Amino acid sequence: MNKLESIDLNLYYSDFHALKNVSMAVKANTVAALIGPSGCGKSTYLRTFNRMNDLIDNVKIDGGVLLDGKDIYDKAVVTDELRKQVGMVFQKPNPFPKSIYENVAYGLRVNGINNKKILDESVEKSLQQSALWDEVKDKLKKSAFELSGGQQQRLCIARALAIEPTVILMDEPASALDPISTSKIEELIYELKKKYTIVIVTHNMQQAGRVSDYTAFFYMGSLIEYGETKEIFTNPKNQQTQNYITGRFG
Amino acid sequence: MKARKIKEKIIESILLASSSITSITVLLIVVFLFSQGVSLFGDSTVEKGSVMAVNKNNPVKELTGSQIKEIFDQNVVYWNEIGGKKDTIILFRIDDIGNYYSDEEIGENFEGLSECVSRLVDSIPGILAYFPEKYLSKNFKGKVLPLEKVSLKTLFKGKEWFPSAQPAAQIGAMPLILGTLWVSLGAILLALPLGLATAVYMSDIAHGKVRRVMKPLIELLAGIPSVVYGFFGLIVIVPLVQQVFNLPVGETALSGSIVLGIMALPTIITVSEDAMRNTPRAMKEASLALGATKWQTIYRVVIPCSASGITAGAILGIGRAIGETMAVLMVTGNAAVIPHTILEPVRTIPATIAAELGEAAQGGLHFKALFALGCILFIITLIINLLVESISASNKHKSH
Amino acid sequence: MSSTIASRKRRNEQIAFWLFRLLSFGVVAILFYILYFLVSNGIKAISWEFITQMPEDGMTKGGIYPAIIGTLYLVAGSMIFAFPIGVASAIYINEYTKDGVLKKIIKQMTNNLAGIPSIIFGLFGMALFVNQLKFGDSILAGSLTLGLLALPVVIRTTEEALKAVPDTFRQASLGLGASKWQTTSKVVIPIAFPNIITGLILSIGRVSGETAPILFTVAAYFLPKLPQSIFDQVMALPYHLYVITTSGTNVAESRPMAYGTALVLIVIVLIANLLANALRKYFGKKVKMN
Numbered sequence: 001m002n003k004l005e006s007i008d009l010n011l012y013y014s015d016f017h018a019l020k021n022v023s024m025a026v027k028a029n030t031v032a033a034l035i036g037p038s039g040c041g042k043s044t045y046l047r048t049f050n051r052m053n054d055l056i057d058n059v060k061i062d063g064g065v066l067l068d069g070k071d072i073y074d075k076a077v078v079t080d081e082l083r084k085q086v087g088m089v090f091q092k093p094n095p096f097p098k099s100i101y102e103n104v105a106y107g108l109r110v111n112g113i114n115n116k117k118i119l120d121e122s123v124e125k126s127l128q129q130s131a132l133w134d135e136v137k138d139k140l141k142k143s144a145f146e147l148s149g150g151q152q153q154r155l156c157i158a159r160a161l162a163i164e165p166t167v168i169l170m171d172e173p174a175s176a177l178d179p180i181s182t183s184k185i186e187e188l189i190y191e192l193k194k195k196y197t198i199v200i201v202t203h204n205m206q207q208a209g210r211v212s213d214y215t216a217f218f219y220m221g222s223l224i225e226y227g228e229t230k231e232i233f234t235n236p237k238n239q240q241t242q243n244y245i246t247g248r249f250g
Numbered sequence: 251m252k253a254r255k256i257k258e259k260i261i262e263s264i265l266l267a268s269s270s271i272t273s274i275t276v277l278l279i280v281v282f283l284f285s286q287g288v289s290l291f292g293d294s295t296v297e298k299g300s301v302m303a304v305n306k307n308n309p310v311k312e313l314t315g316s317q318i319k320e321i322f323d324q325n326v327v328y329w330n331e332i333g334g335k336k337d338t339i340i341l342f343r344i345d346d347i348g349n350y351y352s353d354e355e356i357g358e359n360f361e362g363l364s365e366c367v368s369r370l371v372d373s374i375p376g377i378l379a380y381f382p383e384k385y386l387s388k389n390f391k392g393k394v395l396p397l398e399k400v401s402l403k404t405l406f407k408g409k410e411w412f413p414s415a416q417p418a419a420q421i422g423a424m425p426l427i428l429g430t431l432w433v434s435l436g437a438i439l440l441a442l443p444l445g446l447a448t449a450v451y452m453s454d455i456a457h458g459k460v461r462r463v464m465k466p467l468i469e470l471l472a473g474i475p476s477v478v479y480g481f482f483g484l485i486v487i488v489p490l491v492q493q494v495f496n497l498p499v500g501e502t503a504l505s506g507s508i509v510l511g512i513m514a515l516p517t518i519i520t521v522s523e524d525a526m527r528n529t530p531r532a533m534k535e536a537s538l539a540l541g542a543t544k545w546q547t548i549y550r551v552v553i554p555c556s557a558s559g560i561t562a563g564a565i566l567g568i569g570r571a572i573g574e575t576m577a578v579l580m581v582t583g584n585a586a587v588i589p590h591t592i593l594e595p596v597r598t599i600p601a602t603i604a605a606e607l608g609e610a611a612q613g614g615l616h617f618k619a620l621f622a623l624g625c626i627l628f629i630i631t632l633i634i635n636l637l638v639e640s641i642s643a644s645n646k647h648k649s650h
Numbered sequence: 651m652s653s654t655i656a657s658r659k660r661r662n663e664q665i666a667f668w669l670f671r672l673l674s675f676g677v678v679a680i681l682f683y684i685l686y687f688l689v690s691n692g693i694k695a696i697s698w699e700f701i702t703q704m705p706e707d708g709m710t711k712g713g714i715y716p717a718i719i720g721t722l723y724l725v726a727g728s729m730i731f732a733f734p735i736g737v738a739s740a741i742y743i744n745e746y747t748k749d750g751v752l753k754k755i756i757k758q759m760t761n762n763l764a765g766i767p768s769i770i771f772g773l774f775g776m777a778l779f780v781n782q783l784k785f786g787d788s789i790l791a792g793s794l795t796l797g798l799l800a801l802p803v804v805i806r807t808t809e810e811a812l813k814a815v816p817d818t819f820r821q822a823s824l825g826l827g828a829s830k831w832q833t834t835s836k837v838v839i840p841i842a843f844p845n846i847i848t849g850l851i852l853s854i855g856r857v858s859g860e861t862a863p864i865l866f867t868v869a870a871y872f873l874p875k876l877p878q879s880i881f882d883q884v885m886a887l888p889y890h891l892y893v894i895t896t897s898g899t900n901v902a903e904s905r906p907m908a909y910g911t912a913l914v915l916i917v918i919v920l921i922a923n924l925l926a927n928a929l930r931k932y933f934g935k936k937v938k939m940n
């Protein structure tokens with residue numbers, strides 16, 4: 001069964017038609033990469049999966065988005081429950097002005113878990129999964145701002161893992177980082193795939209090739225081509241896709 | 251080429267001169283305020299050219315201004331209440347001389363008056379005589395009391411403000427300082443919760459449309475002159491307070507706090523709303539993406555992130571309230587006594603200056619005392635402003 | 651278990667939001683009521699005669715013409731003084747100084763001046779202009795006092811206006827060999843001008859309602875004639891409102907006069923705000939298009 005799926009999805013910012021009839025499905029425990037030129041709607045599409053666009057005034061959505069076969073835009077769905085299942089990592093690391101520990105514990109605390117033992121365990125586990133534990137285990141009480149950019153981003157990943165989602169959305173998670181931090185994040189994605197379904201927006205073609213199983217190419221709000229990453233990169237069916245991945249793009 | 255350079259220089263110096271005007275003004279304000287205010291100290295509260303004298307056997311060495319007032323108000327009637335013997339205090343003013351001596355003894359042109367006063371003071375052990383210095387004879391047989399000089403203690407410890415009292419002016423600023431603090435604190439206690447709630451609502455809960463209506467209304471109300479608020483307070487709030495609490499008069503500290511609170515609302519709302527809206531969008535999104543509700547995001551992320559901005563707004567509100575003059579003058583009843591409850595009339599420092607400066611003789615004790623009040627007010631508001639600035643400066647540091 | 655937590659989360663949010671909605675609507679209701687009360691009562695008192703005639707019968711009848719004129723004089727007088735000086739010092743701060751001690755001192759002092767309560771301006775104006783410089787209670791003394799009070803407002807708004815001018819304009823002009831002053835006067839000021847004027851209008855709104863600074867420097871209790879020179883006293887709207895509500899000959903009978911005066915003051919502030927907003931919008935668009 002498909003973990004995530006969108007059917008004839010349209011999204012409007014006031015009059016601006018930002019997503020046009022996007023239909024696509026992501027299988028469980030795979031990584032799907034969204035690529036395309038800047039402004040083509042990758043972030044917008046990504047944010048329909050955890051209904052982050054709901055926060056913007058005058059957004060109109062029609063069509064369906066399914067998580068485990070259920071429509072997440074159904075009236076009965078509560079957004080904060082949905083977001084517990086669908087975690088998100090943003091382009092720029094955005095830790096809270098709190099301690100490292102409290103950053104990771106945040107998602108649990110807002111869900112009513114204040115038991116110290118449970119929190120301790122979960123914080124450690126999440127930091128280990130995001131490969132940050134060894135670097136921070138002695139300074140959990142320190143402010144998150146004392147970490148480097150790459151560490152902050154891995155902290156944000158740990159923060160998202162702590163609430164035990166099944167899907168993780170990543171919006172250009174490495175674009176603000178140096179090459180070493182970037183490769184750490186990429187390794188991490190490879191590890192996380194075993195437990196989670198991941199959708200990642202990226203600007204970087206090589207990155208998409210390295211980390212993803214499937215790749216979707218967007219252009220001006222439309223999904224142009226979607227398929228196995230190997231196929232897309234070696235044998236694209238669409239001329240626009242070919243132009244884009246070979247760098248011959250206007 | 252040279253002409254152009256000279257012109258540039260001239261213009262630059264004109265601009266520099268203009269920009270120094272604010273600094274010069276602040277310095278001049280300090281100079282004028284403090285030179286008048288400080289000259290108060292060293293003056294005597296008893297009218298110039300008058301003497302206080304007692305019998306030579308009276309052990310009392312000096313009287314403070316407030317003791318003199320208590321005696322003349324007949325609240326103190328025995329010398330032992332103020333450190334003397336057990337005698338009754340017998341007050342003597344120069345007009346009373348006819349009760350003791352005949353017109354012949356005094357003389358047609360008062361030539362014998364000094365002698366009479368001297369004899370009288372010598373003959374009555376419990377006397378306290380208050381008379382013009384010119385009737386003090388050279389061989390006066392009584393004891394002239396040294397006149398108390400106004401000191402910081404008189405000003406800050408004195409419990410009464412009655413600067414035109416005879417024979418000794420009472421210039422205790424205590425009731426006025428307390429009145430100012432009571433009224434301002436009351437105002438903030440009322441305005442802060444309401445203002446913060448409104449700010450939260452406007453920045454993070456309300457629809458864009460609602461906000462676009464509320465914001466200009468609140469800005470408009472920030473611009474309405476304080477005298478108009480005072481007028482509204484006098485006509486609406488004062489009778490309301492009187493009725494609700496069943497009071498003889500509605501002009502009370504509470505009325506002042508309510509009016510000031512309403513006036514402080516726009517400041518508190520605008521400043522804290524700005525602070526909350528400055529919370530980085532990424533912070534809010536991170537919280538929501540972790541499954542927090544909007545409300546959890548507000549109190550766990552937005553409010554902590556904007557805490558210093560909110561504090562600055564609150565302190566700024568207090569500062570405005572402390573310095574506010576007209577509205578308070580119109581609704582607090584202006585009784586210069588130390589308040590016991592908020593349902594009594596009080597008087598604040600600015601209101602006192604506004605009400606009394608017109609009737610105080612220039613250069614007199616009262617006039618100087620009002621300038622001293624101005625100094626106190628200046629110092630309080632300066633401290634508050636510096637506090638606000640240091641808070642917002644440390645805030646800027648953090649966000650960079 | 652988790653569903654009870656989820657529903658508790660939701661319930662807390664509901665309660666909090668309703669509380670906040672209630673409190674804010676309460677606040678808005680109070681503020682609206684004040685406006686409504688003053689406007690509805692004021693409108694009954696206002697007529698053509700009210701704004702064009704002298705007060706009569708111990709200020710219980712007639713109009714408030716001299717107070718309006720007096721306030722106009724004071725506003726004009728204070729702005730003649732504060733506007734050029736304020737704009738000049740903002741130009742100096744923003745265009746001529748680098749970040750440093752001098753700039754810090756000037757800004758700090760401007761902030762300090764802005765924080766001083768208006769009654770202290772009254773004390774100072776009386777001590778300096780009325781007594782020391784012997785202007786007496788006069789338009790001159792009152793205008794200077796009000797001007798000093800308005801100075802920080804003008805400086806701040808002008809500074810904001812200048813800051814909003816992108817640096818590229820300055821660099822372009824300097825790059826063409828223009829001098830600093832030429833750049834400032836021919837490029838920066840014209841672009842910033844609408845916002846500077848907005849600041850001027852807002853200061854006018856502020857100054858016209860100030861009472862404490864004019865109490866002892868210019869305001870007359872009752873003066874049924876117009877001033878002849880800048881050394882005359884005048885009546886002024888805010889002071890007039892104050893005296894007829896607190897110490898007029900017949901407070902109850904002059905109530906309609908008071909309502910009318912309050913409304914005139916509110917209308918001045920309202921016009922100032924609307925005008926400022928309109929200007930901001932109108933020129934905001936224009937600058938962007940350029």
Ligand SMILES: Nc1ncnc2c1ncn2[C@@H]1O[C@H](COP(=O)(O)OP(=O)(O)O)[C@@H](O)[C@H]1O
Nearest residue numbers: 013016018037038039040041042043044045056
């Ligand atoms: N909040 C918004 N309001 C209006 N238009 C928006 C908003 N966010 C994005 N857009 C527009 O939608 C289009 C897609 O944006 P986005 O999804 O951020 O692109 P990408 O992530 O592919 O660079 C862009 O043209 C952008 O200008």
Ligand SMILES: [Mg+2]
Nearest residue numbers: 042043044171
């Ligand atoms: Mg994007």
